[in-house]
Amino acid sequence: MSAIVMRDVRRAFDVVKGSAWRMNRRVQQFEALRGVNLDVSKGELFGLLGPNGAGKTTTIKILTTLLVPTSGEVYLNGLDSVRNPDQVRSRIGYVFGGDKGLYDRLSARDNLRYFANLYRIAPGQQRRRINELLEMLSLTDRQNDRVETFSRGMKQRLHIARGLLHDPDIIYLDEPTNGLDPLAARDVRDIVRRLKHSGKTILLTTHYMFEAEDLCDRLAVIEGGRIIAEGTSKDLGALANAGPVVRAEVSGGGAQALCRALEDRADVVNCHLEPLSGRELVTIRFAAQTEVEASRVVGEAAAADTGVKLLDLQLREPTLEDKYVTLVSQSRDKESA
Template identity: 50%
Template sequence: MLAIEADALRRTYTSRTGWPRSRRTETEAVRGVTFEVAPGELFGLLGPNGAGKTTTIKMLNTLLLPTSGTARVFGHDVARDPVAVRRRIGYVFGGDRGLYDRLSALDNLRYFAELYGVPARDQKRRIAELLDLVGLTGRERERVEGYSRGMRQRLHIARGLLHRPDVLFLDEPSIGVDPVAARDLRRTVADLAAAGTTVLLTTHYMAEADELCDRIAVIAGGRIRALGTPESLKSRVGDRDVLDIEAYGAGEEALDRVRRVPGVRGVSTEDRGAVQTVSVQTDRGAELHAPVLAALDGVRIGRVVSREPSLEDAYIAIVEEATASTEAPAPTEPPSSTEPPSSTEPSSSTEPDGVPA
């Protein structure tokens, strides 16, 4: 039996805008998502902001009803049998919500153990096991308000595991966590998967996904654009080389000039304070150092490094291809002599915040 089955999942949000004549608008956040997760698998769901990741997870863990399509967790339908699904899942989300700051970690876990229906005779042993698993033994009597971000995230994971779920949803658990704490979190997540817990992970950190995930699905615009192992996704850009250029003040005009260089397949930037890292994907063996640097004429350049493509490069290529495929020019019609031309607003795939379950 599969741990998770998503079949043609769709979710449409409806809202009304305007006054006094309100207009009904629909936003399709998830558009026919299909994938399967095997028991014990560590499955990654990657995508840009507004791609539909969190909406998909909320449908799988019964917080949102699908507009259409079906989803099952160990054979239980999320819409028809939500109670059975909730007994078998845990949900850990990034951020500071979900814990009581003025209580100790121990009191938080005791409280949530009662909510999860953990038998009283098992609570002491189970809490001790989890504190040891997440590395908080010895700090459990301290108030959570004094915890670091990384310690809070580890306590979130302990809370989500109290009732021994078969499936654990981790929604960006390492967001805002320092590198040392993030390393500890990755070790904890890897240990969970090794012990047989099925984990569905969303993250914006490609190195984290590459290190942890057995398989990865990339979602963009509400659709799955690629699915496979990290190595198979990286093979999609195996015919490319990457130039990492340290630049100071490379504007859009300069980046557009780079994009127009023959043989350049993609350009992305990452800001690190006053320094930018401009990553240029080129055809394998094209040797485009000189024309790319010439296109950046007028921009102060630091180090230039050539390297093999990474999972991040593959992810960027997949998302850019998805964006290009959805960008089509709007049809134009000659204006009528009696009626002004109507205007249409493009629909957005951004997920609204605070949608009630």
């Protein structure tokens, strides 16, 4: 059974062009979402990936009832979120993290007590629920300390506790490990896994591809207000027709010319140049190509440019990040064609 359903959801905003106080003022419509369709099963951990400005935030705001779609339908556990926003809000939790959303002068326990009152949790249940969450998120020892004394990782755990106070069926995690150190980020990922194993439905947004691949059952890539790919990491690789990735170390000052020559090829998705000490690293993402053929193409392109000396060449299988970059690049090429 589906926990989250979006059917042909669109959201347009009015954008003012020119000065609001002058005669040349013009109002244009910008479509942030252009027919989004999603279907997330109950108990699934679903990842929503996309570049900045692709429509992720607008999608999350609609799913959390903070925005009403211009058109389309949204159902959360069978409830129409537009017609029944209050009922939907009692069943969802939203964790956005960062420094906002908590009261620094209050203790961790007082923060949770305050938000429990907003959720209208009965006084008799509050103490038990808050104790459970403080224990679950390893905050019991610091429960009476002011939040202003907490590290960023501890604040993030408190954000999660706040989002779980009313025991929601669906949890939205908006970049929950953004800005955390590696140890704190690993702790948060462990918490996310435990929530999934407890049967919660989770929609996760993140810019960390390794995190998405590690945690999510399925993924969707949004670009330009549309879902351009959906499925497992393996499915995305097939949809992108992603080939091997070649990393070539070169010297001689002709790396930019080499990149331009390779990007003219139809089987090359993109070519990235990174300066190193005394040399340059060229990363080439191929589509629909074998490792042997990809090596030959790069070797011949380097040999054809007398200004480039090939020092080292390595190949690897495409990661989720490579598949994601390929899908977004292909989508943008189609839009501009």
